[in-house]
Amino acid sequence: xxxxxxxxxxxxxxxxxxxxxxxxxxxxxxxxxxxxxxxxxxxxxxxxxxxxxxxxxxxxxxxxxxxxxxxxxxxxxxxxxxxxxxxxxxxxxxxxxxxxxxxxxxxxxxxxxxxxxxxxxxxxxxxxxxxxxxxxxxxxxxxxxxxxxxxxxxxxxxxxxxxxxxxxxxxxxxxxxxxxxxxxxxxxxxxxxxxxxxxxxxxxxxxxxxxxxxxxxxxxxxxxxxxxxxxxxxxxxxxxxxxxxxxxxxxxxxxxxxxxxxxxxxxxxxxxxxxxxxxxxxxxxxxxxxxxxxxxxxxxxxxxxxxxxxxxxxxxxxxxxxxxxxxxxxxxxxxxxxxxxxxxxxxxxxxxxxxxxxxxxxxxxxxxxxxxxxxxxxxxxxxxxxxxxxxxxxxxxxxxxxxxxxxxxxxxxxxxxxxxxxxxxxxxxxxxxx
Amino acid sequence: xxxxxxxxxxxxxxxxxxxxxxxxxxxxxxxxxxxxxxxxxxxxxxxxxxxxxxxxxxxxxxxxxxxxxxxxxxxxxxxxxxxxxxxxxxxxxxxxxxxxxxxxxxxxxxxxxxxxxxxxxxxxxxxxxxxxxxxxxxxxxxxxxxxxxxxxxxxxxxxxxxxxxxxxxxxxxxxxxxxxxxxxxxxxxxxxxxxxxxxxxxxxxxxxxxxxxxxxxxxxxxxxxxxxxxxxxxxxxxxxxxxxxxxxxxxxxxxxxxxxxxxxxxxxxxxxx
Numbered sequence: 029x030x031x032x033x034x035x036x037x038x039x040x041x042x043x044x045x046x047x048x049x050x051x052x053x054x055x056x057x058x059x060x061x062x063x064x065x066x067x068x069x070x071x072x073x074x075x076x077x078x079x080x081x082x083x084x085x086x087x088x089x090x091x092x093x094x095x096x097x098x099x100x101x102x103x104x105x106x107x108x109x110x111x112x113x114x115x116x117x118x119x120x121x122x123x124x125x126x127x128x129x130x131x132x133x134x135x136x137x138x139x140x141x142x143x144x145x146x147x148x149x150x151x152x153x154x155x156x157x158x159x160x161x162x163x164x165x166x167x168x169x170x171x172x173x174x175x176x177x178x179x180x181x182x183x184x185x186x187x188x189x190x191x192x193x194x195x196x197x198x199x200x201x202x203x204x205x206x207x208x209x210x211x212x213x214x215x216x217x218x219x220x221x222x223x224x225x226x227x228x229x230x231x232x233x234x235x236x237x238x239x240x241x242x243x244x245x246x247x248x249x250x251x252x253x254x255x256x257x258x259x260x261x262x263x264x265x266x267x268x269x270x271x272x273x274x275x276x277x278x279x280x281x282x283x284x285x286x287x288x289x290x291x292x293x294x295x296x297x298x299x300x301x302x303x304x305x306x307x308x309x310x311x312x313x314x315x316x317x318x319x320x321x322x323x324x325x326x327x328x329x330x331x332x333x334x335x336x337x338x339x340x341x342x343x344x345x346x347x348x349x350x351x352x353x354x355x356x357x358x359x360x361x362x363x364x365x366x367x368x369x370x371x372x373x374x375x376x377x378x379x380x381x382x383x384x385x386x387x388x389x390x391x392x393x394x395x396x397x398x399x400x401x402x403x404x405x406x407x408x409x410x411x412x413x414x415x416x417x418x419x420x421x422x423x424x425x426x427x428x429x430x431x432x433x434x435x436x437x438x439x440x441x442x443x444x445x446x447x448x449x450x451x452x453x454x455x456x457x458x459x460x461x462x
Numbered sequence: 463x464x465x466x467x468x469x470x471x472x473x474x475x476x477x478x479x480x481x482x483x484x485x486x487x488x489x490x491x492x493x494x495x496x497x498x499x500x501x502x503x504x505x506x507x508x509x510x511x512x513x514x515x516x517x518x519x520x521x522x523x524x525x526x527x528x529x530x531x532x533x534x535x536x537x538x539x540x541x542x543x544x545x546x547x548x549x550x551x552x553x554x555x556x557x558x559x560x561x562x563x564x565x566x567x568x569x570x571x572x573x574x575x576x577x578x579x580x581x582x583x584x585x586x587x588x589x590x591x592x593x594x595x596x597x598x599x600x601x602x603x604x605x606x607x608x609x610x611x612x613x614x615x616x617x618x619x620x621x622x623x624x625x626x627x628x629x630x631x632x633x634x635x636x637x638x639x640x641x642x643x644x645x646x647x648x649x650x651x652x653x654x655x656x657x658x659x660x661x662x663x664x665x666x667x668x669x670x671x672x673x674x675x676x677x678x679x680x681x682x683x684x685x686x687x688x689x690x691x692x693x694x695x696x697x698x699x700x701x702x703x704x705x706x707x708x709x710x711x712x713x714x715x716x717x718x719x720x721x722x723x724x725x726x727x728x729x730x731x732x733x734x735x
Contacts, residue, residue, distance in 0.1 A: 069691070069694070069695075070694075071691075071694065071699065072523065099679070099680045100523070100524075100680070100691060101680075101691070102687070102690030102691040102693065103690075103693065103694050103695050104674070104690045104693065105674050105678070105687065105690060108671075108674055108675060109674060109675040109676075109678060112586050112675060113596075113678045115590075116590055116595050116596070118595065118596045118678055118679065126695070295698055295700065298501075299500075299501050299504055299505075302501040302502060303501070303502055303503075303504065314695075318497075318501075321497070321498070322497055322498045322501040322502070323501070324498055324502065325502060345695075
């Protein structure tokens with residue numbers, strides 16, 4: 029095996045050198061490549077893994093004589109060595125990459141990704157994806173998302189929702205809330221009976237997302253654009269931020285969120301909910317498939333954060349085509365297949381959130397619930413991204429701030445100040461403000 | 463009295479052994495659980511039944527046999543070449559007593575403290591320019607250099623105390639420098655050299671960061687890099703991660719069992735002299 033692949037590598041390298049020598053800027057429409065080198069980092073039995081395995085099969089069927097050489101990578105490897113790998117002759121022809129300024133945006137800035145704008149228009153990807161999904165697919169020259177050129181195509185979406193334990197809801201006589209007031213009453217009912225209602229994790233992303241959801245309940249799209257896309261000045265003392273921080277601190281005080289959760293990690297939060305220890309967990313759709321297969325001892329369901337038009341969430345990771353790819357035409361064809369109804373439906377039936385599925389073709393009732401909720405949210409263009417996105421290293425700022433807010437060493441005002449400093453610094457250092 | 467003392471030492475050792483073994487036991491326990499079992503019982507509960515699915519699935523998923531071979535090839539080559547290089551360097555510095563050897567030693571020591579993150583970009587460009595990027599050879603060369611920096615430092619001090627009489631005797635018998643090195647110095651320091659070799663092997667085996675950056679093709683990857691596929695962006699597959707860790711440490715344990723006599727001999731080598 030080693031020798032064969034090495035031979036193939038030598039051949040492709042040779043072919044690359046030849047094609048470069050021949051025209052010095054090969055026309056992607058007819059690369060004549062016989063191999064599509066593809067990388068992604070999804071587990072084979074996850075929703076994306078299943079859907080993409082089928083997409084590879086379809087691609088080989090519709091492209092006789094072309095082989096897909098798929099390599100499963102680790103998330104960490106792509107994070108650490110992505111730009112170096114893409115800058116070499118070893119670059120694949122297409123790969124999954126993390127969306128956002130610090131990841132895909134950085135590659136755009138370094139000129140390592142192919143501009144997909146023309147393909148997106150011609151193949152109709154721009155019509156399949158709503159505006160807030162496009163935000164993470166399009167970048168400007170500075171590598172800031174929400175730009176004017178397409179550099180990636182997402183196949184799936186993700187959003188933060190409320191998961192609840194139906195058995196515990198029944199036992200405590202509470203109903204699924206539809207407004208913020210009702211939600212507070214539900215939390216109160218649990219707290220009154222000495223049950224901590226919300227499982228969360230302050231040491232990682234979950235707790236900050238609850239705070240963000242609370243802020244979003246008083247925010248609009250322009251607020252999100254100011255904070256995430258630097259369109260105007262974000263004000264950390266405005267009504268939305270203040271409401272988010274004070275209400276969150278209040279929830280800890282009232283016992284809706286345990287003080288101990290400051291040191292908890294996301295994985296432990298998830299398993300404690302799966303064990304049935306907590307009635308509610310607020311987190312992203314990435315848990316859905318796992319809850320579906322692993323919760324056996326009780327009934328559970330999910331609902332959108334009550335009363336919000338905006339929800340933490342975004343497009344999923346992107347398919348990107350490296351500038352160094354020598355089979356760009358094949359890569360575009362592959363992306364097109366992953367956007368087809370068939371593949372999107374597989375993704376949906378396996379517990380993912382497809383961006384262009386046919387709702388009627390989703391059979392599993394649980395998956396239907398997930399996708400129907402998503403469609404509600406997508407119709408209102410309600411994806412508001414994540415609080416840790418605006419600046420590199422902002423995740424750590426968010427985590428430590430939220431932890432201090434939970435254990436009471438920060439007042440809400442101090443918490444917001446701790447967020448404002450690094451944010452302003454980043455915007456000023458990079459000339460991002462308007 | 464001695465019985466009491468022996469008993470308390472034994473008890474302390476037993477406690478220590480338990481403390482050391484608990485993490486391994488937890489890993490082994492979770493490696494044989496099903497994901498549902500893990501989620502409902504948590505990491506510390508005993509498995510309801512024993513499943514080897516995670517182990518098998520991980521082995522197939524990353525083609526573990528290939529990774530073992532890659533790791534073994536890289537680590538063994540590095541262990542051998544780094545020791546040879548260290549011996550040659552140390553012979554010049556410790557026995558040859560070249561001018562300014564103190565400063566050369568300091569330089570090696572400083573080189574040792576450089577974090578690998580700092581070396582990544584220069585090494586990446588060098589490897590790309592020479593066409594060695596994404597080859598196992600690049601790792602062998604880089605780690606031979608890194609390990610031999612430490613080896614040189616250590617062996618230079620060891621050779622610095624090498625009995626002068628032996629060297630003079632060899633000289634009287636007409637042995638040149640080359641012959642003295644291979645016939646006198648190396649055989650005399652064999653215990654130290656084998657320990658060094660074992661350490662280099664294990665250190666290189668456990669290297670994660672540079673292989674992660676340099677070996678991007680799956681067919682070139684090493685064991686620690688392969689273990690990374692079980693940790694995703696927002697979640698981890700705990701049972702498969704345990705299975706992977708178990709498979710990852712087994713070779714090191716086997717290696718240790720084979721060479722443990724050498725290791726213990728190396729520790730007492732100073733006492734014999």
